[in-house]
Amino acid sequence: MGTLENGIYQDKTGVQFTLPPDWVIVSHGSASHGAHTVLLRDSITNIIATVWLKPRTGRLDDKVMQRNNFEGYKYRPDSVRNTTIGGGARPSAL
Numbered sequence: 001m002g003t004l005e006n007g008i009y010q011d012k013t014g015v016q017f018t019l020p021p022d023w024v025i026v027s028h029g030s031a032s033h034g035a036h037t038v039l040l041r042d043s044i045t046n047i048i049a050t051v052w053l054k055p056r057t058g059r060l061d062d063k064v065m066q067r068n069n070f071e072g073y074k075y076r077p078d079s080v081r082n083t084t085i086g087g088g089a090r091p092s093a094l
Contacts, residue, residue, distance in 0.1 A: 002028055002038065011036055015053045023049075 002011040004025055010016040011028075013036060019025070026039040026048070035054035039049070 001037070009038065011038070011053045013053050017051070 002009055003012075004019070008016055008018050009025065013034075019040065020042075020044045023040050026044050028036060028038040031037045031052060031054075035052055035056065038051040038053065040049045041049065046063075050078050
């Protein structure tokens with residue numbers, strides 16, 4: 001699904017991110033609608049994180065509507081950033 005070189009994970013969706021020190025990739029795989037997931041783990045604390053990756057052309061509110069089966073699912077409005085993914089501007093958020 002992707003590659004890890006010099007601490008930078010590059011997904012075939014065009015998204016890349018830098019892993020913090022001591023974090024490792026546990027697995028990565030396909031998700032619904034052309035997305036990918038990457039499971040990460042802090043090798044010191046064993047904290048687990050999942051990153052969901054997909055090039056977007058829609059609005060973040062569309063993703064919230066798709067996740068209406070998760071109680072309290074939302075994104076932090078102050079975390080919204082425009083990033084460049086695959087050569088195009090895309091929103092990202094936590």
